[in-house]
Amino acid sequence: MQLNDQIKTVIEGSTKILVHEQSLTSKVPPQDMPFFNPKAKLSRDLSIIAYSAFLKNFEGPKTFLDSMASLGARGLRVANEIKNIKVFVNDLNPSALELARRSADLNGLKNFETSENEVCQFLSAFSKRGCRSTIVDIDPFGSPSKYIDCGVRATLHKGLLSVTATDLQVLHGIFKDACRKKYYGVPIKTTYSNEISTRLVLGLVNMVAARLDAEITPVFVETNMHYYRIYVRVLNRPDTQNAIGYIIHCRTCGHREASSEPADCRLCGSKTEHAGPLWIGKLFEKEFVSSMQGEITDTADKKCAKIIERCLAESDMPACYYTLDEIAEMNGSSPIPMVQVLKRLQEDGFLSSPTAFNPTGFRTDATINKIREIFSS
Template sequence: MLEIPNDSLEEIVEGETKLLVPKASITQKVPPKEPAFFNPKAKLNRDFSIIAYAAFLESFKGPKIFLEGLSGIGARGLRVANELQIDNLIINDLNPTALKMAEYSANLNGIKKVEFFEKEVCRFFSNFSKKGKRGSIVDIDPFGSPAAFFDCGIRATMHGGILSTAATDLQVLNGLFQGACKRKYGGIPIRAEYGNEMAIRLVLGCLRVVAARLGVEVIPMFVESDMHYYRTYVKVLNRPDQQENIGYILHCKNCGQRQMALEPRQECELCNSKIEVAGPLWIGKIFDKKFIENMLNQVPKLQVNKVCEKTLNKCLLESEMPGTFYTLDEIAKKMKSSPPKLEDIVENLQKNNFVASVTSFNPTGFRTNANIKEIVEVFQSIQ
């Protein structure tokens, strides 16, 4: 049996699940990688995972198998097995101590249908890439960029299944190292207020390109970000994608106008200044409205942070809105005035026959199909 636990470990409860974790991961600002990695601050994103997987599992008819490629001490997978209804949990990590701790925690929670693998993540996924052996939920949660694991992750996801990924290489995705972003994700970011959405679109764009190469379609269901990570949840379908969802964000730093388009352009359509171009990246939808509604329906049944429901309500409002958003500060700065209330600007844009909503990406952000001149006019009308 397991020698674990020892003095450097302790039991905690996250959601409804008991977890054996390194004490240092609770007390230190940056959780250590030794003896095993656990980030208590990632509880919120694990809560969102629980909600997203619950929404998916409710209507999924096939075998309910969760493949976790980089499990650490098993926090996400064990929560899924304990808090949701799945048939099998299969977890993998290169760190044997993390796996021992996961095994110990599985026992604590009485989780029986669980298997453990200690392989390099792509070797692990390759074990499950044959039809009939694939996972219905597959998660990729590495340190840094997940891009190297997209190919094997997609191959290990069954038709109709969900592939979730996390990226924590923020500097690369936010435009500090453009060359690195081009190499890893195939697209270039620019610095902008909506940099977090751009990062998510770069991740999705890369996923789409890898999937297309494999003759597979990926459809974004839900995306989520905070200061430290970008998470995406896509449905995987074994059929070629017919829609063209790869394009560019065109941003004029002179007047503030921005647009998503299939082709890059040189000049701003409003002020003729030179445009900055981000991409190629995903320009399709990033939320599936029905899926978000299903997630919201799951919330009352689950032990998750209250913030999740608030965020999901915003996701619902923005699910069918145009890509990229503006912030109150950005417009107010341009007009050299103080920013109005967010509700007022959204309401007044709508009164002027534009579509408009808040966004989950930024507390003072709003989406609209009005162009920058029209937004400024609406701002002026409520000053």
């Protein structure tokens, strides 16, 4: 392919990105040219917001490793839109890296370097003490499982590791054996399968980090279209948390909860299904999500503000959300507006919030019996 053939300039945020025209129109990733997904702008916008919030109070040299960069869209935006940071982007496709370098020149970037290497070899170059990176990003097609070890090793103490998973068929339980091998746990099919999937990814990262005498703290997670993305702070100290367990789901009454061990339903006594082992701790760090609100720019997707607002609202809420349609189906009635549901729960003394995982989803500490009663009133 001649790089000058059909090359277009896309502007995301304040960054100019050179992409092949077919990447903008093709419904499937092109096989013979550098890949760029224009629909992932929302994810990249949220990344810039999260990274900016993380680095705002970070002291010391700031570096960013984009280990699977393709033509470098995320890394280019970090280099251009975040001050005083050194960016290294890596890919095995020389054509993609050539486009990345041309994009860097187009934006006048002097803090941008490219690497043509296998992912773990690239990350291993930053795994020694004194060489580790402030932020490490792993964004593969499919599962990130085989890259987590080197990703954790390359992340500075108190640094940030961001990881994407796109193997939804595995995480949603179509291939349970594959899920067990890749994520050390299995899912169950529920209306909140995207939360279970996110917790499986976090469980994997937590268990790998613990083996390396490191501890993780999730600060932000997001899901959109066909991916799950987590952001965790890495602490180079032995893991003393008890955040691995199971999601218990009762098919008889609809009760669900996070638990350290599988158990029968505590409401109706029925046998339950369980997903896991997986992460059962918090998904959001409230202070961090709050700081993200101050980093939203005018160029960010308008959805970012609403997503972050919902994440902040649910940051202290229990695991496992419900949906309006799910409860209405149980009751054989029509759904009622979200505002009414949340208001009624709060008036009855329960915690409640919407969730960023589902536009009709909500979290509460009320039992399923109480929720159904409120829907019926």
